[in-house]
Amino acid sequence: MANTAIGGRPARGALPVRRLLAPSSRGAALALFVARRVLWMVPVLFFVILITFTLMHLAPGSPWDKAGGRQLSASIVENLNTRYGLDKPIWQQFLLYLWNVTHFDFGLSYQYQGRTVSALLVSAWPYTATLGVLAFCVIVPAGIGLGVVAALRQNSRIDYIAMGFSTFGASVPNFVVGMLFIIVFGVMLYNITGGNYSLPVSGFGLDDHLIMPVVTLALLPTAFIARLTRASTLDILRQDYVRTAWAKGLSERLVVLKHILKNSLIPIVTALGPTFAFLVTGSVIVETVFVIPGIGRSFVEAVTSRDYPMILATTVLFSVVVAIANLVVDVLYVFIDPRVRLT
Amino acid sequence: MALPIPSAPLVQQQDWDVPEQVGLWTDVWRRFRRNRLAVAGAVIVVILVLDAVLAGLLVQIGLIQDPIKQHVELSATGPSAAHLLGTDELGRDTLSRLMFGARISLTIGILVQGIYVLIGGTIGLVAGYAGGRVDNLLMRFTDIWFAFPDLLFVLVLVSVFSPSLLSIFVAIGIVNWVGLARLVRGQVLSIKEKEFVESARAVGSSHFKIVLRHLVPNALGPIIVTLTFGIPAAIFLEAALSYIGVGIQPPTPSWGVMIQDGYQAIYAAPSQVLFPGIAIAITMLSFSFIGDGLRDALDPRMRR
Numbered sequence: 001m002a003n004t005a006i007g008g009r010p011a012r013g014a015l016p017v018r019r020l021l022a023p024s025s026r027g028a029a030l031a032l033f034v035a036r037r038v039l040w041m042v043p044v045l046f047f048v049i050l051i052t053f054t055l056m057h058l059a060p061g062s063p064w065d066k067a068g069g070r071q072l073s074a075s076i077v078e079n080l081n082t083r084y085g086l087d088k089p090i091w092q093q094f095l096l097y098l099w100n101v102t103h104f105d106f107g108l109s110y111q112y113q114g115r116t117v118s119a120l121l122v123s124a125w126p127y128t129a130t131l132g133v134l135a136f137c138v139i140v141p142a143g144i145g146l147g148v149v150a151a152l153r154q155n156s157r158i159d160y161i162a163m164g165f166s167t168f169g170a171s172v173p174n175f176v177v178g179m180l181f182i183i184v185f186g187v188m189l190y191n192i193t194g195g196n197y198s199l200p201v202s203g204f205g206l207d208d209h210l211i212m213p214v215v216t217l218a219l220l221p222t223a224f225i226a227r228l229t230r231a232s233t234l235d236i237l238r239q240d241y242v243r244t245a246w247a248k249g250l251s252e253r254l255v256v257l258k259h260i261l262k263n264s265l266i267p268i269v270t271a272l273g274p275t276f277a278f279l280v281t282g283s284v285i286v287e288t289v290f291v292i293p294g295i296g297r298s299f300v301e302a303v304t305s306r307d308y309p310m311i312l313a314t315t316v317l318f319s320v321v322v323a324i325a326n327l328v329v330d331v332l333y334v335f336i337d338p339r340v341r342l343t
Numbered sequence: 344m345a346l347p348i349p350s351a352p353l354v355q356q357q358d359w360d361v362p363e364q365v366g367l368w369t370d371v372w373r374r375f376r377r378n379r380l381a382v383a384g385a386v387i388v389v390i391l392v393l394d395a396v397l398a399g400l401l402v403q404i405g406l407i408q409d410p411i412k413q414h415v416e417l418s419a420t421g422p423s424a425a426h427l428l429g430t431d432e433l434g435r436d437t438l439s440r441l442m443f444g445a446r447i448s449l450t451i452g453i454l455v456q457g458i459y460v461l462i463g464g465t466i467g468l469v470a471g472y473a474g475g476r477v478d479n480l481l482m483r484f485t486d487i488w489f490a491f492p493d494l495l496f497v498l499v500l501v502s503v504f505s506p507s508l509l510s511i512f513v514a515i516g517i518v519n520w521v522g523l524a525r526l527v528r529g530q531v532l533s534i535k536e537k538e539f540v541e542s543a544r545a546v547g548s549s550h551f552k553i554v555l556r557h558l559v560p561n562a563l564g565p566i567i568v569t570l571t572f573g574i575p576a577a578i579f580l581e582a583a584l585s586y587i588g589v590g591i592q593p594p595t596p597s598w599g600v601m602i603q604d605g606y607q608a609i610y611a612a613p614s615q616v617l618f619p620g621i622a623i624a625i626t627m628l629s630f631s632f633i634g635d636g637l638r639d640a641l642d643p644r645m646r647r
Contacts, residue, residue: 047487052499059503171627173579175586176620179602183613281494288587299495300587303502311499318492 034331041323048319049101049312053094056308084108101316111307120298121313127204127294131213131286132279138218139225139275144268146222147229148261154234162226169223174282178216178289185212204292217286221278228271233264266337269329276325280318374640381636384629391626395446398439408436410443410596421614431601431615432608440596441622447597448626451512451581452574458516459523459573464566466520467527472535472554482528489521497580498589506589515580519573526569530562537561564641571634575627582623598623 072080081087084107085096100107106117150162182201190198200209236242237260245259284296291297295314302310365373375381401407414434421429428437470481500514534540540557548556584590585599593600598619605615 044487044490048490051491055499055503167628167631171575171631172620172624173582173627175583176602176623179606179609179616179620182609183616187610187613277492280492284494284498285583285587299498300589303498303589306502311502315491315495315499318495319490322492323490 030331030334033334034327037327037330041320041327044323045316045319046098049098049316050094052312052315053097056312057090057093059306059308084110097312106313106316107309109302109307109310111302111305111310117309117313120310121295121317124293124295124298127292128283128287128296130206130210131217131283131292131294134210134214135217135221135279135282136275138214139221140272142218143222143225144229144265146226147231148233148256148264150226151230151233151237151264152256152260159230163230166223166226169219170227172219173285174216174220175285175289177219178212178286181212181216182289201290204290204294213286213290213292216289217279217282220282221275224278225268225271225275229264229268232267233260236260236264239263266333269333269336273322273326273329277322280322371637371640375636378632378636378639380632381640384632384636387625387629388633391445391449391629394442395449398442398446401442402439407439407442410435410439411594412436421612428618429612429614431604432612433604435594435596437601437615437618440601441598441618443596444598444601444619444622445626447508447585447591447595448578448581448623450508451515452578452626452630454512455516455519455577456570456573458513459520459570460566461520462516463520463523464527467524467529468531468554468558470524471528471531472550472558474532478528481524485521485524488518491518493518494580494583497584498587501584501589506584506592508591511581511584511590515577519576519580523566523569523573526565527562530565531558534558534561568634568638568641571630571637575630575634578623578627578630 078087085093088096097107104118106121109115109117109120112120146162146166150159153159181199185199186201187198199212201212204210242255242259245255250259280296283294284299286292287294287297288300295317298310299314301307302314398407402409412435414430420434423429428441431437431440466481466485470478470485496518497511497514500517501510504510504514535558540553543553543557581590581597582599582602585597586603587599588603591597591600593604601619602616602623605612605617605619609616
């Protein structure tokens with residue numbers, strides 16, 4: 001991973017102008033790097049909005065079509081179109097939307113008439129954030145711990161158990177895992193204890209309601225991180241400087257913590273970016289399985305009822321979260337691995 | 344035309360062991376066979392494919408039940424002689440629905456890889472081979488595509504084009520080709536600097552020929568591995584979509600739909616969630632094991 005060019009652009013073809021502006025110190029280079037990455041988010045988000053917006057308007061039918069039921073009269077549809085700004089030409093709608101988004105105004109929800117998308121997102125956000133943060137707190141220590149232990153005791157029983165777990169975790173879909181949890185800890189435990197104890201299978205609360213959703217959400221990323229940590233630790237274990245560290249008689253604790261772990265964590269940091277993407281995807285499914293009123297679930301509801309402003313806003317919001325996570329990871333990477341070139 | 348080469352007398356006795364000459368794919372197959380999990384995965388996949396192909400015929404012979412026919416009097420029963428894996432809440436035979444569900448999962452899982460190759464393969468190849476501005480442009484495009492969280496984008500696409508087997512298949516393909524594009528580009532970038540490509544260029548091979556004869560075959564290993572791992576990912580996405588209710592629509596039996604249906608009667612018959620869940624898990628595991636096996640078998644560092 002040495003000298004990896006990270007960031008938005010490849011290293012080649014630097015313009016002479018850029019060389020004139022070449023920063024003198026690493027600190028300035030870092031500032032420039034961060035600034036460039038933040039700026040790069042602007043076109044990305046623009047295209048995310050453009051693509052999603054276009055798709056929404058490509059969809060056949062209008063949002064006022066009622067499946068099977070009585071259709072709205074033409075004059076009502078016209079009024080609705082005026083109210084939601086759908087009577088304007090599409091490019092005007094798009095520009096207006098962009099303008100509003102920069103003011104954090106995501107428009108009105110079709111599904112819950114009279115409520116703004118922003119209000120809906122704000123009320124759903126705490127659930128998703130709580131789940132995500134807790135899952136992240138499980139993923140990082142569990143994933144890294146499993147991976148390191150498996151690598152240090154390669155081909156031992158612990159290694160096989162850890163890798164078996166991570167293969168299982170990566171291959172069994174999280175909604176199946178969620179269902180299994182519901183069957184075992186919700187239904188069976190309820191029956192066995194005669195209804196005295198079971199984990200709650202729906203709803204949300206800052207108590208045992210959290211156990212099953214958080215574990216379900218954390219499973220796949222944990223497995224992913226564990227596999228990666230094991231591979232990178234095995235790689236480090238074979239390095240000369242590790243052999244030297246053992247040879248000069250350092251304690252196991254010192255070798256593992258200072259020489260092995262510190263270096264094997266470098267690739268793991270880059271994996272934390274995709275972890276956020278996993279959490280976003282996972283939240284959609286886990287919130288549906290456990291009926292948690294978070295953003296993921298409201299997104300699914302918006303999709304099934306074709307609530308376009310809601311779909312658009314959620315896509316933008318999640319893309320921003322993933323983009324910021326990737327940005328933070330890239331910047332962290334520069335601090336952790338001094339070999340990285342800033343491009 | 345060939346110059347007469349003075350041939351040395353054939354040496355009949357050798358005092359050293361010449362390693363047996365085997366081609367790449369023979370060698371790969373040999374090493375793949377040694378990986379027991381991978382072979383088990385391959386066997387299961389073969390069985391699943393047979394099941395998917397023959398399911399319709401088996402119904403006609405009367406060996407398994409019609410997956411859509413309802414027997415309301417047999418709502419959510421456990422396993423019995425007539426229904427080996429029981430029935431769902433509408434009294435449909437679970438075994439038969441599972442077997443038909445394999446059709447959907449395998450079709451999506453495998454065909455979607457074709458779209459990845461079509462979009463991702465082409466973009467990666469062109470970007471890597473052309474380099475320069477084309478490369479820059481295509482990779483920026485790929486970066487933008489990568490910014491979409493995959494399940495969200497698939498959900499959006501499917502909701503726009505109304506759920507059907509075709510729209511799910513296209514949506515997953517359109518969203519997830521990015522990984523392959525990056526891989527192919529990386530492969531092409533490293534291979535095109537190799538001496539044999541340079542010599543091919545020196546003797547005047549066309550770009551077309553260089554790409555087809557030299558770049559593609561040499562990049563094939565990692566691509567196959569990536570595609571194999573892409574299959575369980577696509578199967579997962581289809582099942583998740585169908586589970587959420589925006590994928591395959593009832594009464595067509597898909598494993599995701601079956602889990603959703605089973606959830607309605609989870610207290611009465613938890614097995615109706617369990618069986619399709621196990622089916623998805625086994626299928627995804629099998630493909631992952633095959634992928635692991637292929638990766639190790641194709642890794643030149645592990646060659647004898």
